[in-house]
Amino acid sequence: MQHYHRNALTSELNCPYHPEQKMFVNGCGGKGMKVVNKALSLLPSSDLFYGACSLHDVVYALVSLDPIQVTTQDGKTWTLRDREDCDNIWLSEMLDITSTLNWRWQRSLMRWAARRNYNIVRANGDSWFKHEHWA
Numbered sequence: 001m002q003h004y005h006r007n008a009l010t011s012e013l014n015c016p017y018h019p020e021q022k023m024f025v026n027g028c029g030g031k032g033m034k035v036v037n038k039a040l041s042l043l044p045s046s047d048l049f050y051g052a053c054s055l056h057d058v059v060y061a062l063v064s065l066d067p068i069q070v071t072t073q074d075g076k077t078w079t080l081r082d083r084e085d086c087d088n089i090w091l092s093e094m095l096d097i098t099s100t101l102n103w104r105w106q107r108s109l110m111r112w113a114a115r116r117n118y119n120i121v122r123a124n125g126d127s128w129f130k131h132e133h134w135a
Contacts (some may be wrong), residue, residue, distance in 0.1 A: 011054060
């Protein structure tokens with residue numbers, strides 16, 4: 001099982017299965033959803049969660065082929081075996097990000113947004129759980 005540190009799981013990661021290819025990330029929204037992605041990019045949560053969403057893109061691509069392990073900045077190691085595991089590490093990272101916000105109302109609103117994002121992806125993310133690169 002491949003093991004990654006969280007910091008390595010970015011758009012700069014060369015695919016371990018196709019080393020000449022960069023991993024596909026687009027932040028919030030699925031590949032090929034231009035109108036939806038444009039609308040999502042206008043939300044404040046898109047900027048805040050961009051890194052977490054990029055992580056989600058990369059782990060979806062990697063885990064769709066083989067399970068992986070990821071060690072986060074706080075030293076926790078996650079074993080990602082399926083789409084639900086990928087969604088759970090993404091939610092955890094989004095919620096961690098909200099704790100850095102200064103105002104309680106901001107934290108509450110962005111926690112709500114993180115859970116909303118998670119629920120939407122849990123209900124609709126099957127078609128994006130696949131191995132992709134930048135074209």
